[in-house]
Amino acid sequence: MVDLDLRSVRAAQFDLSVGSALLAGDERENAAGPLTERLFAQLHNAGASIGINGYDEARVFYTSAAFAGPTPLSETRTIHMAIDLTLPAGAALYAPLAGVVHGFVDATDRLDYGPVIVLRHMAGDTPFYTLYGHLSRESLAGLRVGAPVARGERIAWIGAAPINGDWWPHVHFQIITDMLDIACNFNGSALASQREVWRSISPDPNLILGIPGLPATPRPAAHSTPALLASRSRHIGRNVSISYRQPLQIVRGWMQHLYDESGRRYLDAYNNVPHVGHCHPRVVRAMQAQLAVLNTNTRYLQRQLAEYSEQLTALFPAQLRVCFFTASGSEANELALRLARAHTRQQQLIVMEAAYHGHTSTLIDISPYKHDGPGGSGAPAWVHKTLVPDVYRGRFRAGAADAGSQYAAHVGSIITQLQQQPHGLCGFISETCPSVAGQIMLPAGYLAEVYRLVRAAGGVCIADEVQTGFGRVGTHFWAFEQHAVVPDIIVLGKPMGNGYPMGAVITTPEIANSFANGMEYFSTFGGSTAACAAGLATLHVTMEEKLQAHALHTGTHLLAALRALQTRHALIGDVRGSGLFVGVELVRDRITLEPASTEAAFISDRMRELGVLLGTDGPHHNVLKIRPPMPFDTQNADALVDVLERVLTEDFT
Numbered sequence: 339m340v341d342l343d344l345r346s347v348r349a350a351q352f353d354l355s356v357g358s359a360l361l362a363g364d365e366r367e368n369a370a371g372p373l374t375e376r377l378f379a380q381l382h383n384a385g386a387s388i389g390i391n392g393y394d395e396a397r398v399f400y401t402s403a404a405f406a407g408p409t410p411l412s413e414t415r416t417i418h419m420a421i422d423l424t425l426p427a428g429a430a431l432y433a434p435l436a437g438v439v440h441g442f443v444d445a446t447d448r449l450d451y452g453p454v455i456v457l458r459h460m461a462g463d464t465p466f467y468t469l470y471g472h473l474s475r476e477s478l479a480g481l482r483v484g485a486p487v488a489r490g491e492r493i494a495w496i497g498a499a500p501i502n503g504d505w506w507p508h509v510h511f512q513i514i515t516d517m518l519d520i521a522c523n524f525n526g527s528a529l530a531s532q533r534e535v536w537r538s539i540s541p542d543p544n545l546i547l548g549i550p551g552l553p554a555t556p557r558p559a560a561h562s563t564p565a566l567l568a569s570r571s572r573h574i575g576r577n578v579s580i581s582y583r584q585p586l587q588i589v590r591g592w593m594q595h596l597y598d599e600s601g602r603r604y605l606d607a608y609n610n611v612p613h614v615g616h617c618h619p620r621v622v623r624a625m626q627a628q629l630a631v632l633n634t635n636t637r638y639l640q641r642q643l644a645e646y647s648e649q650l651t652a653l654f655p656a657q658l659r660v661c662f663f664t665a666s667g668s669e670a671n672e673l674a675l676r677l678a679r680a681h682t683r684q685q686q687l688i689v690m691e692a693a694y695h696g697h698t699s700t701l702i703d704i705s706p707y708k709h710d711g712p713g714g715s716g717a718p719a720w721v722h723k724t725l726v727p728d729v730y731r732g733r734f735r736a737g738a739a740d741a742g743s744q745y746a747a748h749v750g751s752i753i754t755q756l757q758q759q760p761h762g763l764c765g766f767i768s769e770t771c772p773s774v775a776g777q778i779m780l781p782a783g784y785l786a787e788v789y790r791l792v793r794a795a796g797g798v799c800i801a802d803e804v805q806t807g808f809g810r811v812g813t814h815f816w817a818f819e820q821h822a823v824v825p826d827i828i829v830l831g832k833p834m835g836n837g838y839p840m841g842a843v844i845t846t847p848e849i850a851n852s853f854a855n856g857m858e859y860f861s862t863f864g865g866s867t868a869a870c871a872a873g874l875a876t877l878h879v880t881m882e883e884k885l886q887a888h889a890l891h892t893g894t895h896l897l898a899a900l901r902a903l904q905t906r907h908a909l910i911g912d913v914r915g916s917g918l919f920v921g922v923e924l925v926r927d928r929i930t931l932e933p934a935s936t937e938a939a940f941i942s943d944r945m946r947e948l949g950v951l952l953g954t955d956g957p958h959h960n961v962l963k964i965r966p967p968m969p970f971d972t973q974n975a976d977a978l979v980d981v982l983e984r985v986l987t988e989d990f991t
Contacts, residue, residue, distance in 0.1 A: 339434045339511070340423060342388055344549045350384040351552070352377060352391035352424065356398050356416075356589050356601050363592030363617045368399045370499035374506040377424055389424030389508070390549060393542050396601040398590065400527055402449040410977050411949030415527040416601030419540040420469070420512035421547065427498035427507040431470060431477075434546050435459050436489045440467055441522030442481050445503065451510065452503035453478050455494055456522050457487055467517055468546070469524055470494055471510035472502040511543050530600035563587045563599065577713075581953065583943045591616025594970045596951065607978055608951045610918075610965040613808055613833030614879040621836045624875035625868060633868040636663070636860070642870035649877060651844065653815055655824045660850040662843040663865030667804040667831020668696030670841035673859075674767070674827045675700060677845055678798045681852035684764040685720045686756055688749060688792070692726050692775035692957045693768065695802055695829075704767065707774045707957075722756070724749045726775045727784050730912045730923060731931045734781075742783035749788045753795045763797035765826075770817035773805040776956030777921025777963050779914050785821040798849065799823075804831035804841075805919070808880055810968070812890030812917025820916070835872035836879075839863070885968040889917035896920060896964070896975035903979055907986045909934055920964040922982075923956065933958035940990045941982070948981045 354360060360376055362368055381389050395418045405415040440458040445451040451471035455478070458467050470493065477494035487493060496507050510526055516539055517524060528536035544552050566587060570580070586604075590597040593615035596604045606616070614621065628642070636643060647661045662677075664670045679685060687704060689695075694707040702708045703718050710716065717723060727745035729736040734744040749766065756763055766788060772778040789799045806817035807830050814820055818828070827845045834840040841864070853859070863869065880886070897915060900922055904910040911925035911934075924934035924941070938960045942952060955963045962982075966974070 339432055339547065340388065340425060341430060341432075344388075344390075344547055347388055348384075348386045349549070350381050350386035350389045352380065352389045352422075354391055354397055354399075354418075354422075355395050356597050356599060361399065363590070364619065365399065365401050370504050370506055373399075374499070377506055381424070390421065390552065391424075392418045392420060392422040393544065393552075394418070394533075394537065396530065396599060397527070398597055398601050398603070400449065402447065404447060404450065405527065409980070410973070411603075411605060411981060413529050413531060413602060413949075415525070415529055417528045417530055417533050417536065418526065419528055419536055420471075420510045420526055421543040421549075421552075422508045422510055424506065424508040425496055427496055427502075428474070429496045429507075430492050431473075431494045431496065431509055433457060433487045433489055433491050433493050435468070437468070437487050439481055439483055439485045439487060440517075441483060442478050443522045444475065444478060445471075445523050448500070448504045450503045451523065451526070452497055452501050452505075453494075454522060455481065456514075456517075456524070457493070467514040467524075468543075469510070469512040469514060469526070471512075471526060472505050472508055473497045475501055511547070513541055513543050513546065515539055515541070530602060533600075561599070582946050584946075586946070586951075593618070594967045594974060603949065604946070605950045605966075605974055605977060607964045607966040607970065607974075608953050609967065610805065610810065611832045612837050612967045613810075614836050614876055614883070614885065615967045615969040616837075618836060618876075618879055620879050621838075621872060621875040624871045625838065628868050628871035633866055635862060636865045640865075640867055640870065642867050642874065643865050646865075646870040646874050646877075649874065650842070654828070654844055657824065657846050658828065658844050660845050660847055662845075662850075662859065662861075663869065664841035664843070664861050665839045665863040665869070666696075667802075667829065667841045668698050668701055669861065669864070670804075670829045670831055670843050671695045671701055671767075671802065672698055673843045674800050674829050675704070675764075677827055677843065677849050677853045678765045678800060680855060681798060681849045682762065682764050682796060684762040684796070686722065686761045687720060687764050688722050688724055688752055688766040688797075690726050690768050690772060690775065691723050693772065694774040695767065695769075720761075722752045724752055726772060726778060727780050728776065728778050729781050730914070736781075740783075742781035743787055745781065746784050746787035746791065750791045753791055753797075757795065763792065763795045765797040765800055766792040767800040767802060769802045769805060770821070771806045771811065771916070771919055773919075773963070773965075774955055776923065776961040777915060777919065779916060780821065782821075785818070785823050789823050789825075798826040800827045800829065801825035802829045804829060805965070808833050808877075809886030809889055810917055810919050810965070812886060812893050815886055817916075817919075834876065835869060836876040838869060838872035840869050840873055880968070886917075888971075889968055892970060892972055892975055893917040893920065895972045896979070899975060899979040900982075903983055903986070907983070909937060909986060915964070918964070918966055918968060918970060921955070922962040922964070924960045924962065933960035935960045937990060938962060941985050944985045944988070944990070945981055948984070950978050950981050952978075 437457040437459040440456040442455045453473040454471040474495040474497040734741040831841040900913045912923040926932040
């Protein structure tokens with residue numbers, strides 16, 4: 339078929355599947371120019387004369403409208419039904435079998451075939467066809483439908499971009515058993531959900547080419563979703579949670595989207611860890627550059643540590659200017675407790691009901707969501723629970739003008755009880771926007787009054803900003819700023835490194851000095867050069883791309899659309915949030931507020947089937963939580979609401 343013996347030539351097998359490192363997340367980097375450079379560099383490095391890849395391969399670079407479905411979140415055609423032979427533009431192509439010209443056309447749309455030829459062959463009395471795409475325009479000159487073609491006759495030349503459909507130089511070679519009444523421009527890719535059907539229509543072209551060493555088809559099942567799930571069940575603890583009734587195998591991420599092994603794209607409205615977007619190129623480059631030079635710890639002087647700590651503390655009130663870096667939010671919350679105890683020399687701690695602060699033993703003790711839940715053993719004597727200031731279903735509702743002060747008074751009553759005992763107060767810890775409690779927005783005046791009461795009793799105030807920091811709430815960079823308060827200790831985590839494990843504690847010099855009691859503090863990975871590189875890049879992107887303002891704009895749009903949806907669907911009891919921290923509480927009755935927990939689980943799973951990822955939260959697991967990566971925009975918000983409305987109209991009783 340080419341001027342090479344495909345059975346013996348040195349070939350490079352290209353991997354252009356969803357998770358391939360040859361592909362970039364940014365589709366502009368997968369355009370003909372840059373992709374051609376990468377592929378031919380790999381050919382050169384391998385000492386190969388030809389590149390081969392492709393049959394039954396799931397791909398993500400089919401991005402034109404021709405591959406798309408009826409809606410922005412519909413399944414798209416991702417499964418490649420041919421083998422690609424990569425050679426320089428102008429390389430000659432020869433008929434592998436005798437036949438006749440069935441059809442030819444110049445399919446000029448971008449990412450189409452460009453010039454394409456279809457030959458018809460006979461196997462006994464049964465016709466079948468071979469298709470050759472991405473040719474030069476000269477390949478079509480002089481062709482005539484029905485003209486005979488001898489085996490080994492030159493039929494075409496490989497085209498160059500943009501004439502060849504704007505692809506890298508290669509020929510798309512496909513077998514077709516039935517043209518389905520299509521004249522010539524036959525689909526070269528298929529929906530993953532129809533994969534087996536299309537495999538029967540377009541079988542493996544290697545049946546003709548006979549290239550040794552190509553992957554078997556269908557592809558081995560070792561990395562299939564069922565196989566990975568079985569492996570996980572054998573080797574990973576049973577209580578390591580996994581999302582969705584039908585778990586997803588995610589192999590690529592880009593900004594606010596995730597891709598599974600079949601190339602299906604999902605709108606990620608759930609994961610707030612990749613703060614500036616999955617695989618943001620500036621963060622990736624910063625990490626790659628630092629890891630290529632050095633990754634070490636804080637026992638040595640580091641420019642990166644100095645720069646990051648200076649730039650981070652500059653974003654807080656002036657008195658909060660001391661940093662301790664950790665490798666996770668849990669480690670940071672543990673450290674915050676140590677700081678509080680060292681400063682107050684007390685242990686008694688006030689926490690919110692349904693709170694979650696981390697997975698260590700001490701943090702389980704201060705997390706009612708865990709210690710009051712399945713497998714928990716309740717709170718230890720030094721932990722005291724106050725009411726969640728939930729103005730939708732809590733003791734004091736939104737209609738009460740003083741709901742904030744009423745909830746704060748409950749904290750005051752706990753302090754009064756503690757003052758009648760020999761133990762003093764260590765402090766109060768809460769998320770500024772309780773997340774696991776159901777995406778709660780604290781009522782006006784609550785936090786200021788609680789902080790006043792706690793400090794008057796000698797305690798310190800700890801703000802857990804792991805979920806809400808770095809501009810997520812839109813109105814402010816830190817959620818505590820919405821309440822005109824200044825915590826004594828602030829805990830940071832999840833989004834700091836855009837997925838690189840990081841955490842931090844920010845506090846005052848006075849509290850930090852109390853902690854410097856002779857015992858060394860050291861975190862092996864906290865504040866490492868790599869962590870600081872990730873943190874700096876994430877912070878710079880957050881500021882330079884104005885993601886706080888973007889969160890406010892998009893979140894305002896999303897909340898308005900969800901509240902409009904609420905007027906049409908009684909299942910939606912409450913819509914709340916700020917910026918890109920949003921909760922939708924589902925109830926079966928708006929008077930009794932009976933939680934619609936089963937319905938919430940169904941909706942989350944159904945939206946996953948339709949291409950939107952979100953989760954459920956709250957003590958009753960009836961709150962849809964929406965905390966997407968910050969690039970999530972108003973078009974994404976509209977798509978999410980459209981899918982949610984579709985699901986709400988389905989019969990899921």
